[in-house]
Amino acid sequence: MSRTILLWGGVILVVLAAAGFGGWLFSLPSATAAKAPPVPQAETDAVVASLRPTGRERPLIAVIGINDATETTDYLMPAGILRRADVADVVLLATGPGPVQLYPALKVEPEATIAEFDAAHPEGADYVIVPAMSRDDDPTAITWIRSQSEKGAKIIGVCAGAKVVAAAGLLDGKRATTHWYYLPEMLKRSPTTKYVANRRVVTDGNITTTTGISASMPMTLTLIEAIAGRPKADTVARDLALGQWDLRHASDAFKVTRPFAKTVLANRMAFWKSEELGIQLMPGMDEVSLALVADAWSRTYRSTVATFAASAQAVVTTNGIRIVPDRAMTNWPDGRSVTTFPDQRPAVVLDRTLEAIATRYGEPTTDVVAMQLEYPRPH
Structure with a gap:
């Protein structure tokens, strides 16, 4: 699988829909709210x-x-x-x-x-x-x-x-x-x-x-x-900062819906708007937050993520994981770098990142990212 995003097969389907299978698109269900049932x-x-x-x-x-x-x-x-x-x-x-x-x-x-x-x-x-x-x-x-x-x-x-x-x-x-x-x-x-x-x-x-x-x-x-x-x-x-972590899960909330497919299609077709965003690697950074930020921003169908550091040497995270930078450079172009929110704890970082994605690309794109992460995002 390439470095683009997880649901490449879904992209192919929605592109086919745009090419003449619109009936498939409109046959998809609307987004629905589902409540996770209790677990004994x-x-x-x-x-x-x-x-x-x-x-x-x-x-x-x-x-x-x-x-x-x-x-x-x-x-x-x-x-x-x-x-x-x-x-x-x-x-x-x-x-x-x-x-x-x-x-x-x-x-x-x-x-x-x-x-x-x-x-x-x-x-x-x-x-x-x-x-x-x-x-x-x-x-x-x-x-x-x-x-x-x-x-x-x-x-x-x-x-x-x-x-x-x-x-x-x-x-x-x-x-x-x-x-x-x-x-x-x-x-x-x-x-x-x-x-x-x-x-x-x-x-x-x-x-x-x-x-x-x-x-x-x-x-x-x-x-x-x-x-x-x-x-x-x-x-x-x-x-x-994870408040709820039991076994509950609302499976029916996660599926290919009409809003999901329409947003993916629109973002993929607007390929000229795609951008590469940069994350600066810093020694001692939180690897959990880094993973969540990099993963989320790479699933928008509007952006990819690359890491950068002053040298090509691996950067060691707070718990000893060695991350190899994609680029050896000290700065990223203005307006195209994203933060890992180093002053926040990981679960908060994910919510803050989704908020940043919504600000940059809109709520529908944020919902697409949360759907791929199978994350029960509060609205």
Whole structure:
């Protein structure tokens, strides 16, 4: 998948609609409000229990990515939140040597290849986090994920990472969820999978899956609760400024609607208005906020994001993640740089970024971004 945005398949559909399939466009539903139903406490308790560590006293968590295209927030946010919680050892991995190009933005230096990890930890990880990837059937990733499961690791498929887990054969006959747009593909990969609606996080045995991109934050807090207890998870949630992070999810609120398709079509057709926006990388910056900002601005169908720093050397974030700048420069053209709101906490940063997108491109574009992030944006 290119560095543009997640729902490229949706772009093709709406362009076809403009070319003569207008009936399809008008057949789409209007935007609807949906309320997340409550989740029984017993179900929440069961999810937490299923994620409790069964191996090392201090768990080892591996986040795997393929080098050419792994989803930005899926890869960075769990690692950043887990490291700020300091309840486990977290390693960012790549299937091969060299940096991991994230999509739709950012480039990261991983800490090891999967081969190096296996040599250092032949017994395997306690948890493996699987982000969305451009290729669901990458043979190296699939083989490694399957082998980690066989060694006893708990596998967590974040967002469309569930498709990768399905391709590894680990969702057969299990309950699961995924990003709303990719649900049909997950079920095609694993027809016996039992889809569970209205849940951000679903566990079945040693497999956990989540809904769309923004669900990686509550998923990670749930994992922290399983490892270190509810008080620790609450402390981290307050540090993130995330007030509500339970399993509730309104699945019916996320779908291709007529406003969504019309906005995507209009933004794509106005290609001459597209712009490249810059994010300055600074040592010690918050990697969770950085991921959310870069991801959101890259999903407008009006803008792409590039990072810049004074040199081409990797910039180290507050929790030790090495971000490789796209450009070695000290300034970005006036009016075309965006902030990561360094004085704000990550959950607030996401809301502030969506407000900035609304100011620049309008509310309909902001709704398109929130829909892709599967983020229940308040209005």
